[in-house]
Amino acid sequence: MVSPFFFEENLSSESEFILSEGTSRHVVQVLRMKENEEIILTNGKGYRKTASIIFPDKKKTKVKIIESKFQEQTKPETAIAISLIKNNNRFDWFLEKATEIGVSAIIPLICKRSEKTHFRYERINSILISAMLQSQQSWLPKISEPVKFSDVLMNENYDQKFIAHCLNEEKRELKNVVKKNSSKIILIGPEGDFSEDEIQKAIGQNYVPVSLGETRLRTETAGLVAAVLLT
Numbered sequence: 159m160v161s162p163f164f165f166e167e168n169l170s171s172e173s174e175f176i177l178s179e180g181t182s183r184h185v186v187q188v189l190r191m192k193e194n195e196e197i198i199l200t201n202g203k204g205y206r207k208t209a210s211i212i213f214p215d216k217k218k219t220k221v222k223i224i225e226s227k228f229q230e231q232t233k234p235e236t237a238i239a240i241s242l243i244k245n246n247n248r249f250d251w252f253l254e255k256a257t258e259i260g261v262s263a264i265i266p267l268i269c270k271r272s273e274k275t276h277f278r279y280e281r282i283n284s285i286l287i288s289a290m291l292q293s294q295q296s297w298l299p300k301i302s303e304p305v306k307f308s309d310v311l312m313n314e315n316y317d318q319k320f321i322a323h324c325l326n327e328e329k330r331e332l333k334n335v336v337k338k339n340s341s342k343i344i345l346i347g348p349e350g351d352f353s354e355d356e357i358q359k360a361i362g363q364n365y366v367p368v369s370l371g372e373t374r375l376r377t378e379t380a381g382l383v384a385a386v387l388l389t
Contacts, residue, residue: 161196161208162189163294165287169201174212174222182219185211197221202290202298204228229296234317234341236388237263239310240381241348242274249277250285252378256299256385257289263300265343269307271350276304307356310345311363318342321365322380324351332368332387344368344384349377 164181177185181199185191191211199207199221205228209221238261243249256264264286268275282301290298317340320332324347336342345352345360352360361367370383 161198162191163198163200163291165202165291165298166199167201169199169205169207172223174220177219177221179217183216185219186214186216196224200290200296202287202296204230204296206296231262231297233260233262233389234339235262235315236341236385237261237265237316237343238346238381238385238388239265239267239305239343240346241267241269241272241377242277242304243349243377244273246277248376248378250282252381253282253285253301254289255382257286257295258293259382259385260295260389261299261385262297263302265302265310266304267307267310267345267347268304269348270353270356271348273348279303307345307352308359311360311365313343316341316343319363319365320344320368320384321352321357321360322346322368322370322384323357324374325354325357327357327367329367329369332370332384335366335368336388342388344388346377346381346384 166178166181185197191214193211193214195211197209199209207223208225209223211219212222213220238256253264266277286299286301318337322344345365370380375383
């Protein structure tokens, strides 16, 4: 039987420590775990620790670390810069699936035609954490506060830079130009697409125009397709 998997942001380096109240409550009240039962902990930054329960308590469960591992990131950084959309459920779905696939960074974009410009960071982060735990990963995707389109263009930290848009202009198939061993970022626009000015500015900053396929996709679907192709 696989041990339950929990997120502890402030994962202690001590051999014994107290779990956060949220994790303690889940361990004791939801799972009804007892002394000497084992759980797995991660801080979302590569560390994975197997711990044995010493003292179960709904607020301050004490555990002892019996095994500790650090998992290196095996893939280059992959960032999806995607426009915020009005429908929270659809955007949440994208966040969940992109995390499961293994995207390393998600950048919420504010574009000229974006219908939304803000979100509740804590709620979004909790979706990422749940998806990370469900998929048994030890790295939590980085998520930023919403960023203006023009500011994202200034980021030079990626080997490959792409913009997916719907205009009938020359574009390359993303699946044909991705280099698996390079870091990469792709820009995904709102339902109304990027404006022509935004597209030209991106091209001016060496973003390669790409197509994700023959059909026109919703923003969250385009983000997911891009995540699959880039990772």
